Amino acid sequence: MSDPQRPEQDNARDPLAPFEQALRARVPSREALLAEAKAQTARQQRRKRLAGGALSILLLGGAVWLIDPAWRSEDVLTAIGQRHSLTLADGSQVQLNSASHLRVEQRLRSRQFELLEGEATFSVTHGPKPFIVRSQGVAVRDIGTVFNVRSDSRGVAVAVLEGAVEVSASALSSRQLHGGEQVLASDGAISATTFADSERVTAWQHGKLRFDGTPLRDVIADIQRYRQAPIRLADERLGGLRMSGEYDSAAIESLVNLLPSILPVRIARVADGSVVVSGR
The missing domain is CATH 2.60.120.1440 (Jelly Rolls)
Known part of the structure; x- marks a missing residue:
């Protein structure tokens, strides 16, 4: 048989007993605390990933800036x-x-x-x-x-x-x-x-080729810029011959034809348009 006086006795021993239900409603349970801890950990990991990604972007941007692509x-x-x-x-x-x-x-x-x-x-x-x-x-x-x-x-x-x-x-x-x-x-x-x-350096801007004691090998290199087919020396020793004067770059073939009257050379035109400069 139950003792009708027992609840009052228990309340007398535990003064917080009457407030037990109210406290349970206000204080989270162990399961709730664990769930909140897990959620907080996940949020911290996301923030770290975002921060790491932002840092990687900054580092990549800095590297690109230094490399200067x-x-x-x-x-x-x-x-x-x-x-x-x-x-x-x-x-x-x-x-x-x-x-x-x-x-x-x-x-x-x-x-x-x-x-x-x-x-x-x-x-x-x-x-x-x-x-x-x-x-x-x-x-x-x-x-x-x-x-x-x-x-x-x-x-x-x-x-x-x-x-x-x-x-x-x-x-x-x-x-x-x-x-x-x-x-x-x-x-x-x-x-x-x-x-x-x-x-002399800027003569080409005015449609001119200017030579002042220029070696023939350099004259030919300059002439080559104005013609498609090659112009070649039959003997490399001829390259040391020197030439002076100013010529029209728009009349480059006339200049090629003039070479024998300026220097001790002869020219031979080939069917493919190339020119061979030889000694005489």
Whole structure:
């Protein structure tokens, strides 16, 4: 038989007993606490993943900035006998000679160009990004200037008309040039600095070829830019003959025909259009 006095006795021993149900409603159960702990852990892991992803994006962006990739490029080509002028987005001017190929690269941290073949004069507008022209492993970095770059079988000729540039042919070979100076760079080396005759260097911009005691081998290399079929020396020793004068680049075949009247050579035209220059 139950004791009718027992509840009162239990309440007397445990003064919180009357509040037990109210406390249970306010204090979460063990299962609820465990569920909340798991949910909090999952939220922390998500935040870490998001933070890690953001850090990766920042690191990737920083790496891209340091690498300075080309995100777009445009090729500009001129045909034999054609000249072309273009104005770049920063206001700089480029003039391209006959049979030239220039690649204009859009980069994050620099203004870069690759002269794959031919000749170009660059008039550079100052800006926050370095202005660099590359060709055959040679880099020409503008220091505020107007300069001419010619790239062919002889190497890369750099002539400064105004201002200064830095020419680098390798990590250990570099040279600073100022107005009126020129070099020929190739095979990781840079020639001695010589005087640059600005009128001779830029004669091509006016449709002229100007020679001043120029070796025949160099005359032929310049003529070749204005004709499709090759012109060759039958004897390499003839290449040392020197030639002077100013000639019209639009009448290049007339110049070829004049060679025997200027130098002790004869020319032979072949059916394919090529020309062989031999001694007489």
